Amino acid sequence: MIATAAYNEAVRRHFADPRHAGDLPADHELTLVADVSESAEGAHIVMSAGIRGDTIAGMAFRVRGCPHLIAALELACRKLTEQPVASLENFDSANITEELSVPVEKAGRILLLEDALAMLWARYAGAAD
Amino acid sequence: MSAAAVYLDFAATTPIDPRVADAMQSCLSPGGAFANPASIHIAGRASAALVEQARQRLADLLGAEPHCLIWTSGATESDNLAIAGAAGFRAHRGKHLITMPTEHKAVTESFRHLEKSGYDVTWLKPDADGLLAIDELDAQLREDTQLVSVMQVNNETGVIQDIQRIGEVCRARDILFHTDAAQSVGKLPLNLSEMPIDLLSLTAHKFHGPQGIGALYIADRPGCKVLPIMHGGGQERRLRPGSLPVHQIVGAGTAAGIARDQMADDLLHAATLRDRLWRGIRDVPGILCNGSTDHVYPGILNVSVPGVEGESLMLGLEPVCAASGSACNSTSGESSYVLRALGRSDALAQSAIRFSFGRTTTKNDIDVAIERYRWAVDHLRSIAPLHSAGC
Numbered sequence: 437m438i439a440t441a442a443y444n445e446a447v448r449r450h451f452a453d454p455r456h457a458g459d460l461p462a463d464h465e466l467t468l469v470a471d472v473s474e475s476a477e478g479a480h481i482v483m484s485a486g487i488r489g490d491t492i493a494g495m496a497f498r499v500r501g502c503p504h505l506i507a508a509l510e511l512a513c514r515k516l517t518e519q520p521v522a523s524l525e526n527f528d529s530a531n532i533t534e535e536l537s538v539p540v541e542k543a544g545r546i547l548l549l550e551d552a553l554a555m556l557w558a559r560y561a562g563a564a565d
Numbered sequence: 566m567s568a569a570a571v572y573l574d575f576a577a578t579t580p581i582d583p584r585v586a587d588a589m590q591s592c593l594s595p596g597g598a599f600a601n602p603a604s605i606h607i608a609g610r611a612s613a614a615l616v617e618q619a620r621q622r623l624a625d626l627l628g629a630e631p632h633c634l635i636w637t638s639g640a641t642e643s644d645n646l647a648i649a650g651a652a653g654f655r656a657h658r659g660k661h662l663i664t665m666p667t668e669h670k671a672v673t674e675s676f677r678h679l680e681k682s683g684y685d686v687t688w689l690k691p692d693a694d695g696l697l698a699i700d701e702l703d704a705q706l707r708e709d710t711q712l713v714s715v716m717q718v719n720n721e722t723g724v725i726q727d728i729q730r731i732g733e734v735c736r737a738r739d740i741l742f743h744t745d746a747a748q749s750v751g752k753l754p755l756n757l758s759e760m761p762i763d764l765l766s767l768t769a770h771k772f773h774g775p776q777g778i779g780a781l782y783i784a785d786r787p788g789c790k791v792l793p794i795m796h797g798g799g800q801e802r803r804l805r806p807g808s809l810p811v812h813q814i815v816g817a818g819t820a821a822g823i824a825r826d827q828m829a830d831d832l833l834h835a836a837t838l839r840d841r842l843w844r845g846i847r848d849v850p851g852i853l854c855n856g857s858t859d860h861v862y863p864g865i866l867n868v869s870v871p872g873v874e875g876e877s878l879m880l881g882l883e884p885v886c887a888a889s890g891s892a893c894n895s896t897s898g899e900s901s902y903v904l905r906a907l908g909r910s911d912a913l914a915q916s917a918i919r920f921s922f923g924r925t926t927t928k929n930d931i932d933v934a935i936e937r938y939r940w941a942v943d944h945l946r947s948i949a950p951l952h953s954a955g956c
Contacts, residue, residue, distance in 0.1 A: 443880065451880060457948035471950070478874055478900075478915050482950045498950040502876040506948070 444537045447507040454506055456513035460484045460496045466563060470555035472548055479505055479545055483552040485516070485524065487560065492516050492523065497552075504538045505545045511535065512549055524557040571885045571930045575771075576720050576748060576865055576921035581816070582773040588819040589775060592812035602809050603800060612811045619818025626821040627765070628756030629782055635801045636809055639779035640747035641671040643766030644714075646781055646805065647743045648675040650791025651712050651764060652684060655741065659709025660684045663702065667691050667903045668716050671766075672745055676714070685709075693908050694857035695724035703734050712741045718748035721890070721903040721919055722856030723865030725753070732761030741789060747771050747779075751824035752831065752864060752923075757782060763789045769813070773924065774820030778813035781805075831924050836863035838922050838931050845935030849942055855904055855917055865921045869904070869913040873945040878918060881941025885934045890917025 443451070460467055464486030473480040479501035486494040495513040499506055511532050516523055529550050532538075538546055572580070592598045592615070600608035602616045617631070624631040637643045652662060664676050666688050676686045687705050691697055697715055706713075713735050717728050728744050735742035743764035749755070750765075751772025757765065763786070768779035783791060783804075797806030824831070843866060846852060855867040867890075870878075875889045890901035900914035909917070920934060 448880075451877070454948055475911070478912065480950050498948055500872065500874050500945075500949045502874060503880045506877060 443503055446511070447503050447536050450507035450510040450536075451503045454497075454510040456496050456510055456517075457498065457506075458496055459498070460486045460494055464488060464493055466560075468556045468559045468563070470552040470559065472551045472555060474544070474548055478502075479548055481505075481509065481548055481552045483509065483556060485521075485556050485560075487521055490521050492519050492521055501548075502542065502545060504536055504542050505548065507536050508532050508538070508546055508549050512553070516553075521557075521560055524553050524560065527553050569884045571933045573885055573887045573920045573922050573926065573930065573934055575923040575926070576723075576919060577888060578770045578776060579773045579923055580925055581770075581775060582820060582823055582924075584823060585774055585816045585819045589812045589816040592815050598811050598815070600811075602811060603798065612809075615811055615818075616809055616814050619814045619821075622818040622825075623780060623821040626751065626755075626825045627782060628758045628760075630758075630785060632802075633757075633782050633785050635781045635783060635805050636814055637779045637781055637805055638777055639770070640669075640745060640766045640768035642805075643768070643779050643781040644669070644671040644743075644745055645675050646791055646794050647764040647766055647783075648672065648712065648714060649679065649794050650804070651741050651743065651789075652679055653792040654790045655711035655788075659707075659711050661687070661707050661710040662712045662714075663687045663689060663705055663710060664714040665689050665691060665697060665716075666906045667695060667719060667721075668714065669720055669745055669747070672714055672716065691724075691906060694860070695719060695722050695855075695903075695907050696857055696860060697726055697731065699727065699730050699734060702731060706734070706738055706740065710738070710740050712743060714743040714745070716745040716748070718746070718753070718862045718865075719856065719903065720748050721865075721888075721901060721917075722867045722907070723748070723862040723921075724856040725749075725860045725862055727860075728762060729760055732763075735763075736761040739788060748862065748865075751821065752828070752835075752862060754828065757784070764791070769817035769820050772820050772824045775813050775816040778810060778817045780817070827924065832863065834926075835923055838926055838928070839863045839866050841928060842866055842920060842922075842931045842934060845931070846938050849939060853909075853913065855907065855909065864923050865919060867904075867917055867919045869909060869917045870942055871913060871916065872949055873916050873942055875900075875915045875917065877945050878916060878941050881944055882918070882934070882937045885937050887934070888919040888921070890914050890919070 466487040468485045482498040484496045497509040598612045600612045602613035620631045732742045741763045750767040763784045765782040770776040851871045879889045904914035
């Protein structure tokens, strides 16, 4: 049994109030959904992006995971909303890792976020084709 | 500890009783009993008298003779000394040993070390309630079996093994029986003078004594001996060398005396709190109580819920201090090996929370835990993927 790890204020804030948690309204031109999980990490992410033109009009997520992952998803949604769709491809989670002071042993869980964003981009690219 | 914290992690360690702290402080104060009890001068003899007084108090708690108790640094050292020491003492008679995978790491790792040294260890699995089937134990005993080790109260689930019957089975075949009683000494009645227990490990900080001091009980009977695992001075019957920490021993003895006096009240208090906690959360959808509900120490309640992650559940519980069934900070993400041995899935084991409480816990503490637990489960389920909410 191991006690709760240390969390910075940003993690605590996003954990307690993940405003983008839930589902997207069905009023976007295109809605992309990524579903990734890692049983060894005990984590499961469903991430959605609503697209209008070339812009990410809205984002939402559902997650079963640790506080750092919940906070990372919330932060990523905030950063990506109203950004060009191409941001999905180029998103760098390093800033989130730093902002949330994610410990090195949690790096694998944050990579799940990158996997989800990469899947969203792939779905967008596939839809565009 | 934060003033706002609600401490429900008594199975990890208990708060020191103020009377224990006072007794220790008297040793540490100027003019206190600081002298080495091995010294033969007047100051040393004063310290030695306090050490023996404490040993008597601990013996009284256990229903044991004081000369059967060896001071150690805690239950981990006691477990190591008991297992390695007894296995070594009996090695010429055989090298078969028996234990369970649900034991504390201090026991399991001691046995694994012996396995690497050529011993043959049988690992007896518990049933779904965490209990050992005595018939199964009996069936696994062999001519060359020398030691059986089964804990009395499991540190994660609170499940109580029938150490009286286990001891009887072992004694009938002249096999040594060791029990890790770290979670039961000072909490459950024990009378070692009437129990077939050869070796018993304990630590003071589980019953409101200080950390860093424990003891090993070694029954005074033929064939029951241990070889030392450390070498140095001749302290503690040459079984555990090192200068004795007088203030810690005095603290342990004081805690033992208090535990003996208050045990009945403490047990009733714990049972009342456990019932209050369980009634407060038992209607959470999908909640499961881990381990036997009949054979359980009432100061521990271990529960799992599907659809939530253990580390997040722990953060959601704050300011409640409990223990998680997930190894949150490890790179392996491994969940509780104890709960998995009971047949729980990785996900359920990872969502486990162990609440443990005792003498100083209030009903309000329990009510805070109920409120926080319900909020945390609801919150985490509300953001979980719909097909993994699991309830």
